[in-house]
Amino acid sequence: MRTTLRRRLLAGASLASALFITLLAPVAAQGACSLTVSPKEGAPGTAFVFTGSGFTTTTLTFSQAGAQPRSIPVTDTSAPFTVRLIAGVGDVGRWRAVAEGCADRAVFQVSLPSTATAAAATIGTTPGAPDRIPALAAFVVLAVLFLACTAVMLPRVTRASRAH
DSSP states (O other): OHHHHHHHHHHHHHHHHHHHHHHHHHHHHHHTOEEEEESSEEOTTOEEEEEEESSOOSEEEEEOTTSOOEEEEOSOOSSSEEEEEEOOGGGOEEEEEEETTOSOEEEEEEOOOTTOOHHHHHHOSOTTOOOOHHHHHHHHHHHHHHHHHHHHHHHHHHHHHHHO
């Protein structure tokens, strides 16, 4: 009876130790990681460079107060890794970047220059740039009509040519 109890206690203790080590390994690994951004602030058009060291990741997530987080895949999964992003006009505000696999975070600010107007910040398009969506929609409609006419007319033309 004592031998069975000892075996069970030993097996339970071994299992508990393995589980404890498994749970603590990611936490210990996160302590040695770092995520940095350079520059810390810039206007739309600025290239922000994120560098992660001490860990590997497949995803960078960016969050801003009051907005849904945005995630991007990291193609360079080596350690250290570098990701370069260019901020747009719609990205104005304070952002927090976190990488999967690291508890560290990088904070950066996208600011409009002092000469910018509020209207330019909300439009999000380049002044004078043509809007290509209506032209693309018209092209798609014409392509579908062409294919439909071809599907209807081709058998008739083929029959007519065979009759002659």
